[in-house]
Amino acid sequence: MKILVAVKRVVDHNVRIRVRSDSSGVETDNVRMSMNPFDKHAVEAAVQLAEAGKADEIVIVSIGPKQANDVILTALAMGAHRGVLIETNERVETLAVAKLLKAVADEEKPDLILLGKQAVDDDSNHVGQMLAGLLGWPQATFASEIKAGEGGLEVTREVDYGRATIALPLPAIVTADLRLNTPRNAALPMVMKARQKPLAVRPVAEFGIDISPRLVIDKVSPPAERPGGRQVADTAELAAFIAGEVKELEAL
Numbered sequence: 001m002k003i004l005v006a007v008k009r010v011v012d013h014n015v016r017i018r019v020r021s022d023s024s025g026v027e028t029d030n031v032r033m034s035m036n037p038f039d040k041h042a043v044e045a046a047v048q049l050a051e052a053g054k055a056d057e058i059v060i061v062s063i064g065p066k067q068a069n070d071v072i073l074t075a076l077a078m079g080a081h082r083g084v085l086i087e088t089n090e091r092v093e094t095l096a097v098a099k100l101l102k103a104v105a106d107e108e109k110p111d112l113i114l115l116g117k118q119a120v121d122d123d124s125n126h127v128g129q130m131l132a133g134l135l136g137w138p139q140a141t142f143a144s145e146i147k148a149g150e151g152g153l154e155v156t157r158e159v160d161y162g163r164a165t166i167a168l169p170l171p172a173i174v175t176a177d178l179r180l181n182t183p184r185n186a187a188l189p190m191v192m193k194a195r196q197k198p199l200a201v202r203p204v205a206e207f208g209i210d211i212s213p214r215l216v217i218d219k220v221s222p223p224a225e226r227p228g229g230r231q232v233a234d235t236a237e238l239a240a241f242i243a244g245e246v247k248e249l250e251a252l
């Protein structure tokens with residue numbers, strides 16, 4: 001089985017997000033960036049399938065500026081075989097990302113495409129679903145377990161009412177949730193080895209896909225400051241405080 005994994009470079013999840021002074025978006029200049037956490041689970045799932053003898057090639061694809069090479073290298077160090085960077089400095093909306101990934105899928109002909117369930121910068125939760133629609137492939141989103149069998153997959157999904165297990169034929173799209181696995185930290189020798197693995201950098205224009213944004217972002221604002229907490233001596237004081245708050249709300 002050949003697996004394509006989409007990975008996105010986003011602001012590192014440990015960084016405190018700052019909104020640009022002109023309210024046009026989130027500040028990314030001089031900010032630590034790393035692989036979207038859900039994509040790490042997708043890469044780990046692919047590597048585990050390869051280790052179990054179920055996959056023989058893992059191709060990583062990212063769309064972004066040349067610095068997105070870093071997240072591809074991380075995936076290669078985790079065990080993927082080669083990478084493709086579709087280079088652009090432009091804002092790329094979800095539909096354009098899905099169209100570009102479809103173009104790569106048409107060329108690479110993978111049996112399985114793994115993605116994160118969402119990217120933590122925009123929290124759109126679009127790309128996997130749009131890609132499945134564009135390709136006409138079955139999809140399993142929010143995967144917490146993937147079992148590969150003869151010609152198909154059994155995927156367990158975390159849903160409101162618990163866990164649902166579905167069977168889907170290949171080729172298919174699967175988007176990774178947090179409990180799918182524990183992504184490995186690549187050891188230094190793997191990081192060194194990753195630099196020798198093939199990584200093709202292709203300008204976005206090569207694909208002939210219109211990536212011009214369709215959405216206008218009016219304004220991005222930081223969340224409202226939360227008022228500080230206060231300590232209470234005991235549950236009686238807590239109960240009296242809550243009763244007071246409720247009374248105030250009722251009066252509104």
Ligand SMILES: Cc1cc2nc3c(=O)[nH]c(=O)nc-3n(C[C@H](O)[C@H](O)[C@H](O)COP(=O)(O)OP(=O)(O)OC[C@H]3O[C@@H](n4cnc5c(N)ncnc54)[C@H](O)[C@@H]3O)c2cc1C
Nearest residue numbers: 006007008063064092115116118119122123124125126127
């Ligand atoms: C280089 C770059 C710069 C950008 N700059 C800005 C900006 O300054 N201001 C702004 O408003 N918007 C910007 N965008 C657009 C925005 O970040 C998103 O591309 C868009 O809104 C999609 O949302 P999402 O990634 O949350 O999609 P989701 O549907 O939440 O993503 C789901 C999954 O799709 C895959 N995926 C998504 N994007 C990519 C990708 N680029 N490469 C590979 N796999 C991917 C990943 O597996 C991800 O986990 C930029 C995008 C890029 C690529």
